[in-house]
Amino acid sequence: MSSYLTEGPTLRQWLTTTDHKKVAILYAIAITLFFFIGGAAAVIIRLELATPQGDLVPAQTYNELFTAHGVIMVWFFLIPSIPSVLGNFLIPLMIGARDLAFPRLNLASWYIYLIGGVGTLWGMLLGGVDTGWTFYTPFSTMFSNSHVIIVVLSVFFTGFSSILTGLNFIVTIHRLRAPGLTWFKLPLFVWAHYATSIILVLATPVLAMTMVLIVIERLFQVGIFDPALGGDPLLFQHLFWFYSHPAVYIMVLPAMGVVSEIIPTFARRKIFGYRFMAYAIMGIALLGFLVWGHHMFTSGMSMYAGMTFSLLSFFVAVPSAIKVFNWTATLYKGSITFDAPMLYALGFIGLFTIGGLTGLFLAALALDVHLTHTYFVVAHFHYIMVGGAVAAYLGGIHFWWPKVTGRMYPEMWARVAAAMLFFGFNLTFFPQYLLGYEGMPRRYHSYAPEYQLLNVLSSAGASILAIGYLLPLCYLAWSLFYGRHAPSNPWEGRGLEWKTLSPPPVENFSNPVVVHSHVHEVAGEGAA
Amino acid sequence: MSDFQLHPVAATAHAAQVDTLFYCMLALTGTVALALAFLITFFSIKYRKGSNARRDHPPTQNRALELSWMAIPLLLFLGVFGWAAWLYAQAYQPAANAMTVFVVAKQWMWKVQHDNGRREINELHVAVGQPVRLMLASEDVIHSFYVPAFRIKQDVIPGRYTSISFNADRAGTYELYCAVYCGTAHATMEGRVIVMPPADYARWLESGDQADGLSSYGQTLYRQYGCSGCHDAGAGNAPALTGLFGQPVQLADGRRVIADEGWLREAILQPHANRVAGYPPNMPAFAGQLQEEELAALIAYLRRK
Numbered sequence: 001m002s003s004y005l006t007e008g009p010t011l012r013q014w015l016t017t018t019d020h021k022k023v024a025i026l027y028a029i030a031i032t033l034f035f036f037i038g039g040a041a042a043v044i045i046r047l048e049l050a051t052p053q054g055d056l057v058p059a060q061t062y063n064e065l066f067t068a069h070g071v072i073m074v075w076f077f078l079i080p081s082i083p084s085v086l087g088n089f090l091i092p093l094m095i096g097a098r099d100l101a102f103p104r105l106n107l108a109s110w111y112i113y114l115i116g117g118v119g120t121l122w123g124m125l126l127g128g129v130d131t132g133w134t135f136y137t138p139f140s141t142m143f144s145n146s147h148v149i150i151v152v153l154s155v156f157f158t159g160f161s162s163i164l165t166g167l168n169f170i171v172t173i174h175r176l177r178a179p180g181l182t183w184f185k186l187p188l189f190v191w192a193h194y195a196t197s198i199i200l201v202l203a204t205p206v207l208a209m210t211m212v213l214i215v216i217e218r219l220f221q222v223g224i225f226d227p228a229l230g231g232d233p234l235l236f237q238h239l240f241w242f243y244s245h246p247a248v249y250i251m252v253l254p255a256m257g258v259v260s261e262i263i264p265t266f267a268r269r270k271i272f273g274y275r276f277m278a279y280a281i282m283g284i285a286l287l288g289f290l291v292w293g294h295h296m297f298t299s300g301m302s303m304y305a306g307m308t309f310s311l312l313s314f315f316v317a318v319p320s321a322i323k324v325f326n327w328t329a330t331l332y333k334g335s336i337t338f339d340a341p342m343l344y345a346l347g348f349i350g351l352f353t354i355g356g357l358t359g360l361f362l363a364a365l366a367l368d369v370h371l372t373h374t375y376f377v378v379a380h381f382h383y384i385m386v387g388g389a390v391a392a393y394l395g396g397i398h399f400w401w402p403k404v405t406g407r408m409y410p411e412m413w414a415r416v417a418a419a420m421l422f423f424g425f426n427l428t429f430f431p432q433y434l435l436g437y438e439g440m441p442r443r444y445h446s447y448a449p450e451y452q453l454l455n456v457l458s459s460a461g462a463s464i465l466a467i468g469y470l471l472p473l474c475y476l477a478w479s480l481f482y483g484r485h486a487p488s489n490p491w492e493g494r495g496l497e498w499k500t501l502s503p504p505p506v507e508n509f510s511n512p513v514v515v516h517s518h519v520h521e522v523a524g525e526g527a528a
Numbered sequence: 529m530s531d532f533q534l535h536p537v538a539a540t541a542h543a544a545q546v547d548t549l550f551y552c553m554l555a556l557t558g559t560v561a562l563a564l565a566f567l568i569t570f571f572s573i574k575y576r577k578g579s580n581a582r583r584d585h586p587p588t589q590n591r592a593l594e595l596s597w598m599a600i601p602l603l604l605f606l607g608v609f610g611w612a613a614w615l616y617a618q619a620y621q622p623a624a625n626a627m628t629v630f631v632v633a634k635q636w637m638w639k640v641q642h643d644n645g646r647r648e649i650n651e652l653h654v655a656v657g658q659p660v661r662l663m664l665a666s667e668d669v670i671h672s673f674y675v676p677a678f679r680i681k682q683d684v685i686p687g688r689y690t691s692i693s694f695n696a697d698r699a700g701t702y703e704l705y706c707a708v709y710c711g712t713a714h715a716t717m718e719g720r721v722i723v724m725p726p727a728d729y730a731r732w733l734e735s736g737d738q739a740d741g742l743s744s745y746g747q748t749l750y751r752q753y754g755c756s757g758c759h760d761a762g763a764g765n766a767p768a769l770t771g772l773f774g775q776p777v778q779l780a781d782g783r784r785v786i787a788d789e790g791w792l793r794e795a796i797l798q799p800h801a802n803r804v805a806g807y808p809p810n811m812p813a814f815a816g817q818l819q820e821e822e823l824a825a826l827i828a829y830l831r832r833k
Contacts (some may be wrong), residue, residue: 017567050537050604054790059715061710063711063712132709136669136708136709138670138686139669139670139709139710143668143711159747227685228687228816232687233670233686239752268577269586270588272587273594274589275589276594298682300682300685300688300690301687303616305619306616307613307616310611311609314602314605314606314608314609315605317605318598318602319607321597321598321601322594322597322598326594326595328567328568330574331567331571331572332571332575332583333581333582333584333586335575335583336572336575336577337576337577338572349564353564357557358557360553361550361553364609364611365607365612365615365616366545366546366616366619366679367546367553368612368616369546369616369680369681370676370679372681373681373707396685428607437536437550438535439536439677439703443709444714444715445714446715446716448703470736520663
């Protein structure tokens with residue numbers, strides 16, 4: 001039986017494939033490209049901030065750079081990253097299915113994503129956007145002279161890719177599970193993607209509407225958000241964060257799913273507290289819809305609204321805490337090895353914990369008033385999105401690399417890269433917490449001299465971080481050609497995906513899959 | 529790299545309280561983070577593959593343990609929530625004797641109007657120990673008034689007043705930043721809050737350009753725009769405004785509001801949507817007719833009237 005990689009090798013066949021595994025690889029290539037474009041913007045930002053004076057690029061360019069960084073990283077890297085690459089590849093394998101429920105829709109999602117991405121890049125090449133990724137009104141609708149419409153429409157368009165992927169996953173997980181694979185036998189990776197898909201389907205339409213309203217106000221001067229036209233600028237913030245706060249969970253829930261697969265595998269035991277982990281995933285997804293107002297504590301929203309959103313934000317921290325404790329407990333009485341995926345996963349726990357704990361500072365009203373809009377917030381969300389989501393994505397890429405490509409990556413280099421990511425990341429972003437407490441506002445092209453020391457540390461860390469990202473790009477590409485051939489189950493993994501060949505055949509499994517007991521236990525037999 | 533400091537100056541009692549909360553939370557979260565780091569390291573060493581640690585019956589769940597590490601964080605979170613919310617509510621309520629100062633933000637400057645008519649740009653002079661309440665308005669986009677030394681921040685929203693209060697207890701010059709991105713020169717929309725001993729402040733207030741007081745400027749506008757023609761005529765086709773400020777008002781649409789700065793602003797700009805019960809909809813709308821500074825002066829006059 002031939003592998004999916006050798007079946008239909010021409011470019012035309014790749015671009016018209018409906019195989020979920022190949023679509024996953026199309027996504028991987030596209031998001032990697034966008035990651036390095038967004039990363040290049042960050043490099044210039046960190047270089048500019050090495051000195052207090054705005055002396056590397058003009059203020060307008062700086063504003064366009066942080067906007068490009070945010071827009072590209074959020075919508076064209078983080079949101080699709082784990083779901084569209086790893087989820088796409090693995091969900092059918094993990095549930096014993098031949099493909100997703102709607103294979104052609106899956107390919108369509110990729111094209112929609114790509115058109116949105118090209119549109120965004122086009123807007124940036126035309127001269128860029130200077131609104132910040134948050135598009136706050138009335139600046140974005142009535143005051144900015146940059147290419148707002150093309151970028152906003154591209155984001156609007158790309159949203160449909162999210163919605164279709166979410167829909168596809170929901171139907172797949174409901175309808176295509178192998179016989180015997182009941183809900184509470186599903187791997188937590190699948191649970192996490194199920195929860196994420198619900199958010200994608202429910203929240204993204206609100207973003208789409210908001211983007212359309214921006215275009216309507218900007219093009220036709222219909223008063224929606226600009227008070228000079230009779231609109232309400234806080235309405236925009238409510239709509240925007242109603243999507244964009246759950247969007248954080250779109251990024252981090254799949255990351256939790258990845259880590260929940262890696263840790264039991266390398267600790268060689270079952271995950272601790274499987275049921276609570278599944279409940280926590282669903283709890284985070286649902287509570288995540290009720291906390292958007294914590295982005296608006298200083299906006300002039302009523303004091304009581306602030307208190308309500310603050311309380312709800314503390315509630316959402318509880319299921320997150322459960323997850324961290326349960327991962328830690330999974331190490332207890334394990335038999336642990338520290339291959340690169342495990343290093344990324346342990347790094348994830350550390351960085352996600354710091355990001356989560358500092359989130360408590362921002363949920364606390366009186367502290368948030370001081371800290372919001374400062375570098376404290378920048379540090380906090382990078383700990384969650386980069387320290388959390390990107391570390392987990394890279395961990396997952398290494399973990400499933402043998403399955404996806406049929407090759408082993410070079411272990412030593414991968415451990416070096418994981419360590420560089422961890423240390424480079426902390427050096428980049430930890431100083432930003434201190435900058436925030438000292439009061440340095442975000443999105444500043446120039447700054448007061450007393451903030452320089454910490455900014456220099458941050459920029460130095462960013463250069464280590466950059467190497468931590470470039471290294472895997474090199475050795476993973478190398479391994480495609482020269483890596484050792486991978487066995488079916490190099491990690492003694494317990495999931496169904498390890499039951500098939502590496503790389504899997506087009507049909508995923510040679511025989512129909514039937515599950516008799518807990519997935520992790522079934523697979524344990526094969527691993528023995 | 530001069531003047532490096534890890535801890536920003538605290539120039540109000542509120543700032544010191546915020547710092548206390550911050551350090552308590554730091555101790556709490558730091559303990560949790562260190563405990564986790566210790567456990568992960570300890571387990572990683574003890575249960576590394578090949579070690580001879582006992583591994584019989586690894587637990588796969590422990591409801592009591594799991595419920596306790598739900599319940600304990602939840603209780604701690606509720607405590608932190610309550611403390612932070614209480615502090616926030618306190619900062620929200622201006623002192624009864626607070627002095628009102630109008631601040632108008634625009635790309636990319638801060639314009640300040642003191643009650644006696646003194647104006648300044650990108651500087652705000654106040655006296656030590658004098659509670660101050662700022663009425664913030666924006667002429668264009670959203671800005672945010674942020675003084676790190678006071679640990680306070682308030683977004684400035686076009687089309688409405690937002691307000692913020694503080695009581696500086698330490699003389700000095702403190703940075704004022706715009707904290708919400710507002711366009712090209714956002715990073716340079718900085719200013720200073722200068723906190724002076726009361727005597728110096730009084731001298732400062734009387735020096736400089738001696739324009740009329742804000743409320744007398746408002747009185748001039750009140751006549752100029754024809755407000756007095758109806759509101760002072762006692763003719764019954766417009767509500768009398770004397771002594772109105774701070775009082776409850778019954779509106780024609782059934783709402784009952786307090787005649788504060790925010791409502792007066794709305795009532796001047798959009799009178800039809802804020803018609804007082806029992807009066808005809810005669811008043812022309814002033815939306816788009818008045819500058820922010822003029823509105824501030826009119827409201828300052830109505831406060832006194």
